[in-house]
Amino acid sequence: MPDLHFTPGPTALYFTVEEHIKNALKQGITSTSHRGQVFKDIYKECANNLKLLMEIPDDYHVLITSSANEAWERIILNCVEHDSYHLSMGAFSSRFFKIADDLQRNASSLIVEDGTVPELGQIKPSTSDELITICLNESGTGAHIPLETIYELREKFPDKLIAVDGVSAVPVYPIDFSKIDTLYFSVQKAFGLPAGLGIWIVNNRCVEKAEQLAAKGKVIGSYHKLPEMVEKAAQFQTTETPNILGIYLLSKVAEDMLTKGITAIRREIDYKSAIMNMAIDEHPNLRHFxxxxxxxxxxxxxxxxxxxSKKLIQYLAEKKMNIGTGYGQYKDSQVRMANFPTHSKEQVEMLVDTIAKFKP
Amino acid sequence: MPDLHFTPGPTALYFTVEEHIKNALKQGITSTSHRGQVFKDIYKECANNLKLLMEIPDDYHVLITSSANEAWERIILNCVEHDSYHLSMGAFSSRFFKIADDLQRNASSLIVEDGTVPELGQIKPSTSDELITICLNESGTGAHIPLETIYELREKFPDKLIAVDGVSAVPVYPIDFSKIDTLYFSVQKAFGLPAGLGIWIVNNRCVEKAEQLAAKGKVIGSYHKLPEMVEKAAQFQTTETPNILGIYLLSKVAEDMLTKGITAIRREIDYKSAIMNMAIDEHPNLRHFxxxxxxxxxxxxxxxxxxxSKKLIQYLAEKKMNIGTGYGQYKDSQVRMANFPTHSKEQVEMLVDTIAKFKP
Incomplete structure (x- = not known):
């Protein structure tokens, strides 16, 4: 049996990826020019498949970045002139605040205790805040902001832009894009792809904001200025030579997920989530964080x-099942386990059965 | 026979890449955590192999970016407070000027005619210029700045930082790094790798400059600030989840090139270059640009x-040999052909023999 990766990202490849890589090599995808029709077709198919899979409205743009980190930087540069407001609920979500601060925005942050999420009443951006940033799934703590909270924020603050970190959450959680302005994710988590590619989805409010900032003489970036990215994306082009193989693989995996059906994928996620929760609940030495x-x-x-936590990690590794350590300060006192579309019911059943037998 | 790619990038994969991809999948490289020892070892091996292959001095840092475009932006943000000077000799080299301008530096450019390169006497940065940027190989026109020009610039302007675009030139041209401050390249050209990865090599003068700018309160970036990149690279770490597979493949290809020997590679390049030049010289309907x-x-x-030029491109494509169109305005009146380490003598001999038989 090959090693199974339940690590929270990079994680196991989606089970069809290896075959798609072989096909890409056979077809010479890695040698194709990013200015040619073959590449344009790949980008177009990728954007279309993502739009279908994630129900992204037609007037949202699907842009290519190198990582979610890059999306943080691009969103601040293009969508914030002065003030931004960040919901921080752990190591990953709080980095967006840090990025805004690095870029010398007047950034403020609502910081909640690790393992919890901000509740609607606590979320109080000031009038001047132009952007609210929200991490759907804090991969550091395993906490998830209910989608309703985000939608209620939209109702409460219709004039502010809302940016959602979808890393490790999409395409599993169904998002109503009409209630957010931008969402980004990297592909090495729930999509089960090799790292090195980010997807940045924006609506025209974001583009207009960037155009306003540019008109005011603000720096909005160089090769990845939002209005130019959108203009190029309309032709299925990018400024730089992008990760062509990664875009091809994302397109194919999104297609495979469409074939399987997102409802079936979500039903499986729910089942696996339930048995993983139970495994934690029932083990005398484990507790939900x-x-x-x-x-x-x-x-x-x-x-x-x-x-x-090393003991459990090692015990599972000996049985060829890899799970993650806790993040940062929790490295030795927690474990993290992914439940992504690539993890089959059988694999997760084996994981939880094995955990049940573990004695520290 | 599979299609041969003599396109100037993306181009043919280095002939060992497919095997390395298979091994990477077998070893679970794409699922390994970028915080773990396996990744650290990959990055370390990659940096060491590049240092050996390209004779990069020990005190230069090998950093990971997503593309050469990103390196342009990072160099301006981290190494230029006010003024920069750019040698422009075609579409690619002139973009560095554009990036500096986008980032609101006072950028000036020496523009020479397409198909020529700047000569030493023409290169006159002002006293205030902090950085001189040079493209070793202009992939748009096929023009190459002699290394001596660069070294003479260093003698003449020892206080200015010198940035070299090595895309499509390294590792073929042997560069004396002690005479430049930073060099960057993307991997889809002479290294024959899938696109989506850039390497940015910097010395401590660049890092000190970035630290000075930061101390003065200038924005030097966010997740990819040079001093932090260098600090992380010392632990063979990156801020973002990088293109792990790409770094692994680059490491392996650099190792293969070391095994073959850079002298042998350069000798082959010279031979193939000579017969390609001859093919152009001797064909009644072709002329060197x-x-x-x-x-x-x-x-x-x-x-x-x-x-x-479509006619020649199509004629060769029918024989499963792909060459590039002219760049930009020269699309229809020129062809571009790569001579990279992955192109074997036999392949290039076949290419030039086929071109010789072509009648428009």
């Missing part, structure tokens, strides 16, 4: 261990 | 056609 059930991510499970 | 022999790139050959 996220105490509130409604805040627990379906896709990233974080358990506190009353022993050095 | 770069008139001066000493300015002709060894790795990117650009020929003017006295007919629509």
């Amino acid at each position: 996220v105490k509130e059930d409604k805040w627990r991510s379906k896709t990233v499970k974080v358990a506190e261990t009353d022993f050095s | 770069v008139k001066e022999d000493k300015w002709r790139s060894k790795t990117v050959k650009v020929a003017e056609t006295d007919f629509s």
Whole structure:
């Protein structure tokens, strides 16, 4: 049996990726010019498949970045003139604040305790805040902001732009794009692809904001200025030579997910999530780090261990199942396990059965 | 026979890449955490192999970017406070000027005619210029700046930083790094790798400059600030989840090139360059776009056609040999052909023999 990766990202490849890589090599995808029709068709198919799979409205643009980190930088440069407001609920979500601060925006942050998420009443951006940033799934703690909170924010603050970090959450959680302005993700988590590619989805409010900033003489970037990216994307082109293989693979995996059906994928995620939750609940030495059930991510499970988490990690590794350590300060006191579309029911059943037998 | 790609990039994969991809998949490289030892070892091996292959001094840092475009932006943000000076000799080299201008630096440019390169006497940066940028190989025109010009610039302007675009030139041209401050390249040209990865090599003068700018309160970036990149690279780490597969493949190809020997590779390049030059010289309907022999790139050959260049491209494509169109305005009146380490002598002999038989 080859090693199974339940790590929260990079993680196991989606089960069809290896075959798609072979086909890409056979077809010479890696040697094709990014200015030619073959590439344009790949980008177009990728954008279309993502739009179908994630129900992205037609007037949203699907742009190519190198990572979610890059999307953070591009969103601040293009969508914030002075003030931004960031919901921080762990290591990953709080980095957006850091990026805005690095770029010398007047950034403020609502920081909630690790393992919890901000509740609507706590979220109080000032009048001048132009952007609210939200991480759907904090991969560091396994906490998930209910989509309703985001939609209620839109109702409450219709004039502010809303940016959503979809890393490790999409395409599993169904998002109503009409209630957010931009969403970005990197592909090495729930899409199960090799790292090195980010997708940045924006609406025209973001583009208009960038145009306003540019008209005012603000720096909005260089090779990746939002209005130019959108203009190029309309021709299925990018400024730089992009990760062509990655875009091809994302397109194919999105197609495979469409063939399987997003409803079936979500049903499986729910089942696997339930048995993983149970495994944590029932083990005498494990506890959910996220105490509130409604805040627990379906896709990233974080358990506190009353022993050095290395022991469980090693025990599983000997059985060829890889799970993640806790993040940052929790490295030794927690484990993190992914429940992504590529993880089959059988694999997760084996994982939870094996965990049940573990004694520290 | 599979299609041969003599396109100037993306181009044919280095002939060992497919095997390395298979091994990477077998070893689970794409699922490994970028925070773990396996990744650190990959990055370390990649940096060490590049240092050996390209004779990069020990105190230069090998950093990971997503593309050469990104390197342009990072160099301006981190190494230029006010003024920069750019040698422009075609579409690619002139973009560095554009990037500096976008980032609101006071950028000036020496623009020479397409197909020529700047000569030492023409290069007159002002006293205030902090950076001189040079493209070793202009992939748009096939023109190459002699290394001596660069080294003489260093003598003449020891206080200015010198940035070299190595795309399509490295590792073929041997560069004396002690005479430049930074060099960057993307991997889809002379290294024959899938696109989506850039390498940015910097010395400590660049890092000190970035630190000075930061101390003065200038924005030097966010997740990819040079001093932090260098600090992380010392631990063989990156801020973002990088293109792990790309870094692994670059490491392996650099290793293969070391095994073959860079001298042997350069000897082959010289032979293939000579027969490609001859093919252009001897064909009644082709002419070198770069008139001066000493300015002709060894790795990117650009020929003017006295007919629509599509005809030659199509004629070769029917024989499963792909060459590039002219760049930009020269699309229909020129062809571009790569001579990279992956192109074997036999392949190039077949190409030139086939071109010799072509009648428009």
